Amino acid sequence: MKTLASTEVLDVLNWRYATKQFDPSRKIPADVWETLEQALVLSPSSYGLQPWKFFVVTDPATRAALREHSWNQPQVTDCSHHVVFAIRTTIDAAYVEKFIARTAAVRNMPTGSLDFYRDMISADLLNGPRSAMIKEWAARQAYIALGTFMTAAALLGIDTCPMEGLDPAKYDEILGLADQGLQTVVACPAGYRTASDKYATLPKVRFEKDELIRHI
Amino acid sequence: MKTLASTEVLDVLNWRYATKQFDPSRKIPADVWETLEQALVLSPSSYGLQPWKFFVVTDPATRAALREHSWNQPQVTDCSHHVVFAIRTTIDAAYVEKFIARTAAVRNMPTGSLDFYRDMISADLLNGPRSAMIKEWAARQAYIALGTFMTAAALLGIDTCPMEGLDPAKYDEILGLADQGLQTVVACPAGYRTASDKYATLPKVRFEKDELIRHI
Numbered sequence: 001m002k003t004l005a006s007t008e009v010l011d012v013l014n015w016r017y018a019t020k021q022f023d024p025s026r027k028i029p030a031d032v033w034e035t036l037e038q039a040l041v042l043s044p045s046s047y048g049l050q051p052w053k054f055f056v057v058t059d060p061a062t063r064a065a066l067r068e069h070s071w072n073q074p075q076v077t078d079c080s081h082h083v084v085f086a087i088r089t090t091i092d093a094a095y096v097e098k099f100i101a102r103t104a105a106v107r108n109m110p111t112g113s114l115d116f117y118r119d120m121i122s123a124d125l126l127n128g129p130r131s132a133m134i135k136e137w138a139a140r141q142a143y144i145a146l147g148t149f150m151t152a153a154a155l156l157g158i159d160t161c162p163m164e165g166l167d168p169a170k171y172d173e174i175l176g177l178a179d180q181g182l183q184t185v186v187a188c189p190a191g192y193r194t195a196s197d198k199y200a201t202l203p204k205v206r207f208e209k210d211e212l213i214r215h216i
Numbered sequence: 217m218k219t220l221a222s223t224e225v226l227d228v229l230n231w232r233y234a235t236k237q238f239d240p241s242r243k244i245p246a247d248v249w250e251t252l253e254q255a256l257v258l259s260p261s262s263y264g265l266q267p268w269k270f271f272v273v274t275d276p277a278t279r280a281a282l283r284e285h286s287w288n289q290p291q292v293t294d295c296s297h298h299v300v301f302a303i304r305t306t307i308d309a310a311y312v313e314k315f316i317a318r319t320a321a322v323r324n325m326p327t328g329s330l331d332f333y334r335d336m337i338s339a340d341l342l343n344g345p346r347s348a349m350i351k352e353w354a355a356r357q358a359y360i361a362l363g364t365f366m367t368a369a370a371l372l373g374i375d376t377c378p379m380e381g382l383d384p385a386k387y388d389e390i391l392g393l394a395d396q397g398l399q400t401v402v403a404c405p406a407g408y409r410t411a412s413d414k415y416a417t418l419p420k421v422r423f424e425k426d427e428l429i430r431h432i
Contacts, residue, residue, distance in 0.1 A: 001231045003373035006251035008218060013258040013368065015217045035222035037429050041422050042229040044366060046380050048421050050428065057432045103421045124381070136352050140359045140402075144378070147363020150260060152229065155371075157219035162360070164262050165340070175432065186356075205264050205319045206257050212266065213253050216273045216391065 014204065016154040019161045019189075021197035022078040028191060032156055033081060036190065039152035040083075043145035047121050049099055051091055051138035052145060053182055055084040055175055062174065069170035070187070075161045079189030084171060085146060086182040087138035096121050139185045146186055153190055163187045230420065232370040235377045235405075237413035238294040244407060248372055249297060252406065255368035256299075259361035263337050265315055267307055267354040268361060269398055271300040271391055278390065285386035286403070291377045295405030300387060301362060302398040303354035312337050355401045362402055369406055379403040 028036070040054050057063055058081060066084075067076035076082055088095070100118045104111040124130055130137050150160045164186055171177070171184035193200050206212070244252070256270050273279055274297060282300075283292035292298055304311070316334045320327040340346055346353050366376045380402055387393070387400035409416050422428070 001227045001373070002224060004220075004371045006247060006372065009251055009368055009371050010254055010258070011217045013255055013364075016258075016260070018260065018264075031222060035225055037425065038226055039229055041425055041428055042226070042420065043363070044232070044234065044378055046378070048234075050423055052428070054429045055432055056429060059432050062432050099421075102423060106419050106421045136355075139352070140356055143356045143359035144363040144366075147259070147360040148229075148367050150360075151364050151367040152225055155220045155225050156222065157217070162260055162262070164346075203322050204258065205315075205322045207266055207318060209253065209257055212257055212268070213270045213272060216271055216275050216278050 012154045013151070016150060016160070017200055017204070019075065019159040019191075019193045019197060020199045021194040022075055022080070022159065022161075022189065022191040023194045024078040026080065026192040028080040028158060032158065035156060036081075036149065036153055036158065040145055040149055043148040045141040045144060046137070047099075047125075048103075049091070049096075049121070049125075049141070051088045052142050053086045053088070053180070054145070055086060057082040057084060065174050066166070066171060066187075069167040069174070070163065071165040073163065073165060075163070075189040076187075078191070079161075080191035081189070083149070083188045083190060084175060084184055085142045085186045085188065086175075086177055086184050087135065087142050089135060089181050089183050091125055091134050091138065093122065093126060096126065135183070142185050146188060149188060158190055159193045160188050160190045163189065228370045229367070232366060232376070233416060233420070235291065235375040235407075235409045235413060236415045237410040238291055238296070238375065238377075238405065238407040239410045240294040242296065242408040244296040244374060248374065251372060252297075252365065252369055252374065256361055256365055259364040261357040261360060262353070263315075263341075264319075265307070265312075265337070265341075265357070267304045268358050269302045269304070269396070270361070271302060273298040273300060273391075281390050282382070282387060282403075285383040285390070286379060287381040289379065289381060291379070291405040292403075294407070295377075296407035297405070299365070299404045299406060300391060300400055301358045301402045301404065302391075302393055302400050303351065303358050305351060305397050305399050307341055307350050307354065309338065309342060312342065351399070358401050362404060365404060374406055375409045376404050376406045379405065
């Protein structure tokens with residue numbers, strides 16, 4: 001694998017910002033978008049359980065409806081691809097079993113050899129303390145995917161805008177998520193900034209490094 | 217900014233895996249580690265509020281103590297740098313004010329010009345529905361940083377292992393977080409895989425793309 005120099009990584013992270021104005025005329029090319037979908041698929045999650053589903057919304061009518069429930073933020077309709085991050089509302093034994101079966105299939109190993117792994121997951125997520133906060137557990141995983149997605153996008157020169165300012169229940173309704181056992185947690189429009197988005201060139205606001213990082 | 221080709225991005229994301237065996241003899245060089253700390257600092261968060269603090273633990277005794285409360289996972293003591301992601305337990309008006317002051321200072325603008333932004337944040341996080349789940353809100357932001365950190369690390373050829381299998385209360389105790397208004401949410405050892413970590417070469421387990429992504 002080809003690694004990057006430190007300056008290249010920092011250039012990318014500094015280039016990224018929460019884009020306020022997307023150029024509605026510019027669409028992400030299909031091959032680049034395919035890469036970003038792969039980045040979503042490859043995103044890490046606890047135990048590798050992938051408790052999520054990603055909705056890529058390009059249909060104008062659906063985007064107009066979503067924008068109404070996104071504090072009317074123009075990014076929803078002006079971006080190239082609007083991604084909605086949804087979580088599974090239930091993580092149960094059947095889902096864990098499905099994941100174990102998938103693991104056995106992908107890695108060409110007998111399901112029985114994964115008994116220990118299944119038991120560990122079940123003891124933690126289904127029967128342990130995390131079972132009481134399983135939706136929040138899933139939401140946190142979705143935010144890993146969000147972080148991965150934004151960084152991967154920046155590497156490819158694609159702008160994004162992480163978006164919590166939306167009504168999850170309305171999103172669920174418009175996208176028909178409840179019937180699928182899913183729930184919206186966050187969204188992220190992706191596309192290209194306009195030359196006139198003044199936020200693109202403002203210095204990034206971060207607290208002093210000493211306030212954010214401590215060495216022990 | 218230099219962008220990457222799709223294959224370069226996917227190579228990096230495929231190279232990353234949850235490292236089970238770190239080589240205890242290999243330490244991340246200071247300049248590379250500095251870049252990863254910058255990646256943490258540059259990580260996106262809602263409103264840019266950075267409701268977090270990152271503890272970089274290299275002290276062997278502290279790591280031994282943390283390992284006892286990390287399901288005894290050897291990565292905690294074998295990695296080069298063990299990062300603990302902590303959140304602020306309180307987001308209040310004073311904190312929002314501090315952020316607004318920092319924004320004004322960094323961007324060289326009068327604080328008064330940020331009244332609208334302060335009011336928006338307050339209406340949402342301090343007085344809105346999100347105030348009831350503010351710690352979870354903060355935890356989700358920390359997971360964006362976790363996703364950003366793991367991807368940045370992989371770009372630099374550094375291995376990581378996201379770690380939820382730990383006792384947050386014990387971590388808080390060992391690191392003295394309660395007195396600082398902080399709370400552990402997740403950890404991530406970083407360093408270099410050993411040649412013998414068999415997990416490094418196993419195929420990644422992901423559900424079929426059609427199950428994870430839907431186009432609308």
